[in-house]
Amino acid sequence: MNRSLPIGMSPLEKLHQVICNLNLNEVDVALESHLARAAQGDKPYATFLLELLELEVRARQDTSFQQAIQRAQLPYTKYLDQFDFAFQPSIDGSQIRELQTLRFVHEAGNVVLLGPPGVGKTHLAVGLTLEALRAGFTAQFVTAHELITSLGKAARLGRLESRLRRYVTPKVLVIDEMGYLPLDDVGATLFFQLVTARYERGSIILTSNKTYGDWGSVFGDTVMATAVLDRLLHHATTVNIRGDSYRMKERRKAGLLQTLEGREIDLQKHRQREGAN
């Protein structure tokens, strides 16, 4: 980088050059307007400089937050303040506020979100992960199925150690949809290895549609299920959600109704037909 300044440049041109050499892009853009305001006002020099440099700091924080979101591979970006807690009264607000302090991340504790489909388990897991990313922690999102498939493949290729590292290194690991598919012996052992490797080192946020009592059937073996739950729940907060599916609410709002056979029908057309009969 050429840091020498050509003779004959005005002080403002030189200033821009120095700012560019330092890669202060936001400062460069805002310089003129801030200088003009500084010339009018009576702000102390320190305040002028602080405001200008804070623009740069905020822009850099935003960029690294966006990059961290990309790296975490979240299925969607939804924040906790987009969650309608009034719709899900079984959730204890104070419990979520406590989780929001991220004490559990500092202490490498776990969070287990349990409940039927559509009640907001993934949304809450994503929301907590975004809070952790904003605070500068690393995070990775993976479904239980992807996780076990990926570890299984690595084990067959003799690369389990390095693949495990991928899921052990992030300070927060979200394991989504545990229990939708039962695990075979190898899958159960790999899951156990992962939970053991993360134990008291990093947080797991796990979502499941199964209660703890069903974990024996998920693992196909109650001894293995007990060993996993023992480590997982030693420092854990369980959020039990019992309520209606939010997806269902949105479909109802859109005039769509789910039939018992799982087909979606248009409520308005259905009523018209009923009226005609």
Ligand code: ADP
């Ligand atoms: P699941 O419990 O099956 O993981 P999700 O968290 O994926 O459910 O929720 C399904 C959809 O409904 C998502 O788009 C989510 O953002 C939305 N959702 C669920 N519950 C709420 C809620 N209480 N307030 C706002 N959006 C919600």
Ligand code: MG
């Ligand atoms: Mg989900």
